[in-house]
Amino acid sequence: MIPVCRIEDLPEGESLRVEAGDATVAIAVFHTDGAFYAIDDTCSHQDASLSDGWLEGCYVECPLHAALFDLRSGEPTCLPARKPVRTHAVTVVDGMLYVHPAVRTVPGEPVHAAPEEAVA
Amino acid sequence: MTTARTLTTVTVVGASLAGLHAARGLRSLGYDGRLVVVGEERHRPYDRPPLSKEFLTGDGDPGEGPGRLALTDPEEEAELDAEWLLGVRAEALDTAAGEIRLTGGRALRTDGVVIATGATPRTLPLPRLDGVHTLRTLDDATRLRAALRAGAARVVVIGAGFIGAEVASSCAALGLDVTVVEAAPLPLVPQLGEEMARVCAGLHARGGATLLCGTGVAGLRGSVRVTGVELTDGRVLPADVVVVGVGVRPVTGWLEGSGLALEDGVRCDEGCVTALPNVVAVGDVARLAQPGTARTVRAEHWTSGMLQGAVAARNLLAGATVEPFEALPYFWSDQYGARIQYAGRRASGDTVRIVEGAPADGGGFLAVYERGGISTAALGVDRPRPFMRLRRELARAPQPAGR
Numbered sequence: 001m002i003p004v005c006r007i008e009d010l011p012e013g014e015s016l017r018v019e020a021g022d023a024t025v026a027i028a029v030f031h032t033d034g035a036f037y038a039i040d041d042t043c044s045h046q047d048a049s050l051s052d053g054w055l056e057g058c059y060v061e062c063p064l065h066a067a068l069f070d071l072r073s074g075e076p077t078c079l080p081a082r083k084p085v086r087t088h089a090v091t092v093v094d095g096m097l098y099v100h101p102a103v104r105t106v107p108g109e110p111v112h113a114a115p116e117e118a119v120a
Numbered sequence: 121m122t123t124a125r126t127l128t129t130v131t132v133v134g135a136s137l138a139g140l141h142a143a144r145g146l147r148s149l150g151y152d153g154r155l156v157v158v159g160e161e162r163h164r165p166y167d168r169p170p171l172s173k174e175f176l177t178g179d180g181d182p183g184e185g186p187g188r189l190a191l192t193d194p195e196e197e198a199e200l201d202a203e204w205l206l207g208v209r210a211e212a213l214d215t216a217a218g219e220i221r222l223t224g225g226r227a228l229r230t231d232g233v234v235i236a237t238g239a240t241p242r243t244l245p246l247p248r249l250d251g252v253h254t255l256r257t258l259d260d261a262t263r264l265r266a267a268l269r270a271g272a273a274r275v276v277v278i279g280a281g282f283i284g285a286e287v288a289s290s291c292a293a294l295g296l297d298v299t300v301v302e303a304a305p306l307p308l309v310p311q312l313g314e315e316m317a318r319v320c321a322g323l324h325a326r327g328g329a330t331l332l333c334g335t336g337v338a339g340l341r342g343s344v345r346v347t348g349v350e351l352t353d354g355r356v357l358p359a360d361v362v363v364v365g366v367g368v369r370p371v372t373g374w375l376e377g378s379g380l381a382l383e384d385g386v387r388c389d390e391g392c393v394t395a396l397p398n399v400v401a402v403g404d405v406a407r408l409a410q411p412g413t414a415r416t417v418r419a420e421h422w423t424s425g426m427l428q429g430a431v432a433a434r435n436l437l438a439g440a441t442v443e444p445f446e447a448l449p450y451f452w453s454d455q456y457g458a459r460i461q462y463a464g465r466r467a468s469g470d471t472v473r474i475v476e477g478a479p480a481d482g483g484g485f486l487a488v489y490e491r492g493g494i495s496t497a498a499l500g501v502d503r504p505r506p507f508m509r510l511r512r513e514l515a516r517a518p519q520p521a522g523r
Contacts, residue, residue, distance in 0.1 A: 048504070
């Protein structure tokens, strides 16, 4: 489990990038539509950082080629991306945001990232 | 040929990004007739942009085929239900007979055609010596990658456009001594304007490469293998590997005699449709009309190639242009650790304003091109988020007349 930040430090519509403990994978954390989401930061299509992407509701648009990913499932909703990115569980404990890096995601069975506390 | 509304066979000539997206577009719009894809390369469709970048610098064995660069997977190929004729060239198009003639004289009957033959690197009138490369295809990149790793120490890149700069950057990253030779006083002026071109030219020095501008190439040294490059100003640059990156020309030779209008590309209306409603063109080879102007535009951008396929497919199936291609031009280039992104339609004489960062500091920045108080284009270096915001605003905003 990786501590990300205090929830007040990630306002609605914002995102940030964290590196998993072994730094082999970067994770993008988003605050949108009143919830926190975490997905792999690197676009499944080409080398681009999704934490730099454009947020619209539960979707993020890759800043390089405008592929759209559903933050809830990691699934791309349009080309050029065809492969999903992994989703990671997010929890809030005492106002602190944590990401739990997924060991692996079974294709077609995305791990859902729902916050334990509703954040207005 | 029959009318487009009764298409029973559509042939896509060119099996790269634009051709593949046209094939996808046809199927997603419900076309269930015969679909043939002809590709001169022996590979299934793959993504070209990484060839000048991570493909050259990456570790490990890239293998024989496209590998990670593949644009399709077996599942999608099964869904496309196309006949792939790979390693096959289209030699001629006979529109009256409704036939495409292939390598070896074989004729392919078809009543719809998507021209997606792309472009091929321009060459210089130089002797053919070992060690001289161009870069367009996966096979080109495989050869160049091997040459750079076979003990080469000094590389000369001829041409400082985006491909040249990316290759030079990759060579520098591999620890090689790199010199880039550019005939123009400054590279990328047509694309970026003088002020921003100067900034981007500075990336070469930042990345440890030498940029020589305003000099042409007079010849090569060497008998079997290249040993040096002779410049028109008399200098000789020692070289183990030479990469010629002086632009591309559209592949239209096979269309000579077809009756289609060819002028540095295949002439189309604003919806990728040629003078014949059942022949469309997409990607690097397509020269589109710009509505409201007398101008035509041929874009060599990855994004245009991807997006034109769907528009062309729709118009081909409709038998007429029901949808124009209007996407805002966009391209990107990764070089020397910097990511350059450009979107819009700048014209000569547009002014440029820095809205974020400072180019002089050598870091990232965001610039907006303007004409008469209206933004015409945006340029970002390592500013992906704000750049994307500007790109979206530009896509929504009305453009100055005639853009």
